[in-house]
Amino acid sequence: MNFDEIIDRRGTHSAKWDVMQPLFGVSPDDGISMWVADMDFRPPQVVQDALQKMFDLGVYGYFGGDGDYLNAIRWWMKNRHDWEVDPTHVFTTHGLVNGTGLCVQAFTDPGDGVVLFTPVYHAFARVIRAAGRTVVECPLVEVDGRMEMDFAAYDAQLDGSEKMVILCSPHNPGGQVWTPEELRGVADFAVRHDLVLVSDEIHHDLVMPGHKHTVMPLAAPDIADRLVMMTASTKTFNIAGSHIGNVIIADPTLRAKFATVMNSLGISPNSFGMEMVTAAYSPEGAVWVDALIEYIDGNRRILEEGLAAIPGTTVIPLQSTYLVWADFANTGMDASEIRRRVEEDARIAANHGETFGKGGESFLRFNVATPRSRVVEAVTRLKAAFGDLQ
Secondary structure, X not given: OOOOOOOOOOOOOOHHHHOHHHHHOOOOOOOXXXXXXXXXXXXXXXXXXXXXXXXXXXXOOOOOOOHHHHHHHHHHHHHHHOOOOOHHHEEEEOOHHHHHHHHHHHHOOOOOEEEEEEOOOHHHHHHHHXXXXXXXXXXXXXXXXXXXXXXXXXXXXXXXOEEEEEEEXXXXXXXXXXXXXXXXXXXXXXXXXXOEEEEEXXXXXXXXXXXXXXXXXHHOHHHHHHEEXXXXXXXXXXXXXXXXXXXXXXXXXXXXXXXXXXXXXXOOOOHHHHHHHHHHOOHHHHHHHHHHHHHHHHHXXXXXXXXXXXXXXXXXXXXXXXXXEEEOHHXXXXXXXXXXXXXXXXXXXXXXXXXXXXOOOOEEEEEOOOOHHHHHHHXXXXXXXXXXXX
């Protein structure tokens, strides 16, 4: 595994590199892409070998027999997260944005409210609104560099029209690992307001040294009757283009509702994704992930230190994911000036904070899952772009 290798993704239909110019005005010829959440690394060799085996066969028919796939999921969750998963509880979706949409359809009706703790992954709100439901934003509160939940305020805010809450755990864009106590608080909040709790844990494998992720079924084992888990290998192994994810539901009533919606839409997984996941969720995959985390942690330190050197800029310390959440509020500049300096002067494409909902307006999200030389160059450019503040 060589995470330092520069892989030229330009002209390959890469959203990360080929779409950044129309979205951010940053040319891929001299720009650095640090926005959308995929990595500039190849997946582990065991995944490449699985695809090579399919290619060598040369017949790409319907996938049948998911026993190995389900066993791989079960093995991974047990060994990496101490979580026993019943294979009969697993639904395979076309990625987790699709999984989110299916949950909205299965567990809410048009006009119902769906609670989000914002700022949070922007696709949630997009899917909720497109389905004719109402996004209920419960803003997170920053306390000493940590995003916290104010449940007293949320309790007062809700009006009873809400039927579901979606938790992003670990948090995207904040890169924060929720403590077991915080997770228990979310579970109790869902019980108080009779909400189905959807816990999106797509980033749960990418946790920085010194931190530990707790899956919701372990933090709150008593809420299985309202809990829906969403997991995927796609962020972990950089195989997002396979569009494959898992919705895992222990409660039979919720499971039946979800199955009805999924079956009505004729959704079935693609064979490439099934083979990739089966290969990735393995001892070989685990070794690769451990090395990846160490590498990302090094990139994190470089970018965090570089941003901290810009007066008025603060960073939520990255505990998980590869997405650094930086606040430029105290630079004295408005959002348009901050973006101009980052995009035009530094020639870096980073996600705009307001797309993640209330509380993100003064932030930018930077993806550090790229070769280290690019992160070092990005820091040099950012310091120059804000050099007049030194």
